[in-house]
Amino acid sequence: MHHKQQMELIGSLFPRLIHGTARVEKIKVNTLLPAAAYWYKLRNPWTMLWRGAMQELVKKLPPCGLKNSLYRFMGITMGKNVVIFPNADLSVSLGELVTIGNHVVIGMHAALVVEALTTDSIKLGKIHIGDRAVVGGRSYVGPGVIVGPGAIIANGARVVKDVPAGQVVGGVPARRITDTLAPPAMGT
Numbered sequence: 001m002h003h004k005q006q007m008e009l010i011g012s013l014f015p016r017l018i019h020g021t022a023r024v025e026k027i028k029v030n031t032l033l034p035a036a037a038y039w040y041k042l043r044n045p046w047t048m049l050w051r052g053a054m055q056e057l058v059k060k061l062p063p064c065g066l067k068n069s070l071y072r073f074m075g076i077t078m079g080k081n082v083v084i085f086p087n088a089d090l091s092v093s094l095g096e097l098v099t100i101g102n103h104v105v106i107g108m109h110a111a112l113v114v115e116a117l118t119t120d121s122i123k124l125g126k127i128h129i130g131d132r133a134v135v136g137g138r139s140y141v142g143p144g145v146i147v148g149p150g151a152i153i154a155n156g157a158r159v160v161k162d163v164p165a166g167q168v169v170g171g172v173p174a175r176r177i178t179d180t181l182a183p184p185a186m187g188t
Helices: 003-019 035-041 045-058 065-073 092-097
Strands: 024-028 098-100 115-117 121-125 127-129 167-170 175-179
Touching: 045 065, 045 092, 092 098, 092 121
Parallel strands: 098 127
Antiparallel strands: 024 121, 115 121, 167 175
8 A cells, every 4th residue: 555545544534433333443554654653644733732732621620511511512422410530531632433421420530542553553443431331540441442331440440342231340451340230220
């Protein structure tokens, strides 16, 4: 694949994820430059700079409606009564790929990461956090992960695979610990 073809493919990656049915897209980059050198093809650099600066201010706020409104303004789809503790990283530079349900709690320093850049590939994926889920502090949720309704991610867990509804996971990489006591009520 020639350099120009790779650049066009990388440029089409983000729109395909937003408007398509795919959850994860991965592109191999066959050049001497690392894949991170092509980040500017994913989105306008000025938009990414603005969103990055805004996130640094917004993530310091305590959990409140203003914080949630600002995250929605930056492209994240978010339900009602979401609690996001300070310093949580929600990947707002590509915020359209993050969906958070109703009554979700996201702990301090948790990271919802929609992009993974390696030396030879770029991987982007949608993240969906279901209703009444809990993402523990200092945990990591990787690209393409779906966290089911009522699931709990323990503090410090590294989640790279889907978490079924009502399951408690923890560890690096995250593994099932147990099920929650009762599944969340549907329609509330």
